[in-house]
Amino acid sequence: MSWQPEINELHKREEWARKMGGEERVTKHKAQGKLTVRERIEQLLDPETFHETGALAGKATYQNGELVDFRPSNFLLGTGLINGRKVVVGADDFTVRGGAADGSIRGKQEYAERMAHDLQLPIVRLVDGTGGGGSVKSLDDMGYTYVPVNPGWDLVVANLGRVPVVAACLGSVAGLGAARVAASHFSVMVEGTSQLFVAGPQIVKYGIGQDLSKEELGGVQVHRSSGAVDNVAKTEAEAFQQIRQFLSYLPSNVWQLPPVAPSADDPDRKEEPLLSAIPRNRRVPYKIRQILPMIFDKESIFEMGRYYGGGTVVALARLNGHPVGVIAPDPYVGGGCLTVESCDKLERFVDLCQTFHLPIVNLVDQPGIAIGLEAEKKGTIRRGVRAVAAVYQASVPMIEIIIRRVFGVGGAGMINGHGLHLRYAWPSGEWGSLPVEGGIQVAYRREFEASDDPQVLYEELLSRLEAVRSPFRTAEQFGIEEIIDPRDTRPLLCEWIKDAYQLLPQQVGPSPHPMRP
Known part of the structure; x- marks a missing residue:
């Protein structure tokens, strides 16, 4: 006698699980322009590589000992491949109780985190729901309340120092669900269908009197620049592509090196436009x-x-196929100075590179830490010092290319200058404690007060100091190691990255300063 009846039972339960929340709820979900949880997993992973764990977990209804109905858990988990490498996937099913915890089997979320932690695999969270304690009505059903605990949060925090953690906000995500998005190395949300908030519109309305729609409270127009998520995608498919690309630069865990890919780009490529990329007019x-x-x-x-x-611009990129972290300025935004927000961004990115052994290329045009009353009210100096501390604590290979300004504490903190200071400067480089134009007024205040024509005096002083601030004067004192033709930047970096990757085996393992969200 075989076990075929039990196998038939297994297949029946698996089939019910694949129906998710039922035809009506699935249809409503898709009408909102969203994929189902199983379609999402299919699009994210390499074809036919998903192996599901816990498909039979859910709420079963029996009559006379026979199964008559089955509502699956609203959390799917398993493993699959992304670009041929194994990952763990944990995904909310909004068609079952809106992704809330009272429609889930709590152990499944924790198991996904444990699987990533113990197998040392990247984890991708597809978040579409609250993930918290469900509605207040559930308390009436239980007959008691409880002291809240974030399930599996010890693993969530530990994974940030062990494996790449990626999260996609794919619906109206609140509370613990929002925290699961933020507790990641990279996060993305989708225009029009994603909203992220600590508490949803109804709670906000009754709690603090703000009457807002989901989009007004936590849509893309709020979080594109809030720092709560990293990137925005136009579609879910684009979000999955961003996830796949992000993971392609990182090792599967901190005990491995970043994956080097074949490159068809000439490492000796020299671009003529680099020679005039920085305008001679400093303004x-x-x-x-x-x-x-x-x-x-x-x-x-x-x-x-x-x-x-x-x-501050941060990016992942490659040099002759070798993954690197990139820090660069955007002078169109506040002159590229270090604001509270850009300090936070810089600190987090350096910690990401440190955690996963990514060498850093720092293209420096740094006028310094933001000044003025608003900057002081925000305590910008403390955030600036935190960012500088992250740079100094990083032990991954780092190289500095000075393309324009290096001024003050912010400029000095772009690289740890107390070790082997690998750096090159373009001829457009200028540096000091503060820019000459502004410093003249302070340094020669008495002379200006006594002058009959302060403007003429200003022009005379500026002309005299113009020659002094030439980068060649600094090079004469070995204050800058090399001044290079900007067109030589790529070949020099492609040579440096070979040496950097020779040093990386000494870096493998957990960092003493792993990334925090």
Whole structure:
């Protein structure tokens, strides 16, 4: 006698699980322009590689000992491949109780985190629901309340220092669901169908009197520049593509090195436009995003958090196929100075590179930490010092290319200058404790007060100091190691990255300063 009846029972339960919340709820879900949880997993992973764990977990209804109905858990988990590498996927099913915890089996979320932790695999969270304690009505059903606990949060925090953690906000995500999005190395939300908030519109309305729609409270127009998520996608398919690209730069865990890919881009490529990329007029900005592709491998630049702390650009890229972290300025946003937001962004990115052993290329045009009353009210100096501390604590190979300004504490903190200070400067470089133009007024205050023509005196002093601030004067004192033709930047970096990757085996393992969200 075989076990075929039990196998038939198994297949019946699996079939019910694949129906998710039922035809009516699935239809309503898709009418909102959203994919079902199983369609999402199919699009994210390499074809036919998903292996589900816990499909039979859910709420069963029996009559006379026979199963008559089955509502699956609203959380799916399993493993699959992304670009041929294994990952763990944990995904909410909004068609079952709106993704809330009272429609889930709590152990499944924790198991996904444990699987990533113990197997040392990246984890991708597809978040579409609250993930918290459900509605107040559930308390009436239970007959008691409870002291809240974030399920599996010890693993959530530990994973940030062990494996790549990625999260996609794919619906109206609140409370613990929002926290699961934020507790990641990279997060993305989708225009029109994603909203993220600590508490939803109804709670906000009755709690603090703000009457807002979901979009007004937590839509893309709020979080594009809030710093709560890294990137925005136009569609779910684009969000999944961003996830796949992000993971392609990182190792599967901190005990491995970043994956080097074949490159068809000439490491000795020299771009003529680099020679005039920085305007001679110091007051004229330039477009950094036109410069980056001339230095790094073609089509390899993956920018994160463009609209948060916009004066600082952070991205992943490749040099001759080798993944690197990139820090660069955007002088069109506040002159590229270090604001509270850009300090937070810089600190988080350096910690990401440190955690996963990514060498850092720092293209520096840094006028310094933001000044003025508003900057002081925000305590910008403390955030600036935190960012500088992250740079100094990083042990991954780092190289500095000075393309324009290096001034003050902010400029000095762009690299740890107390070790082997690997850096090159373009002829457009200028540096000091503060810019000459502003410093003249302070340094020669008494002379200006006594002058019959302060403007003429200003022009005379500026002309005299113009020659002094030449980068060649600094090079004479070995205050800058090398001044280079900007067109040589890529070949020099492609040579440096070979040496950097020779040093990386000494870096493997957990960082003493792993990334925090």
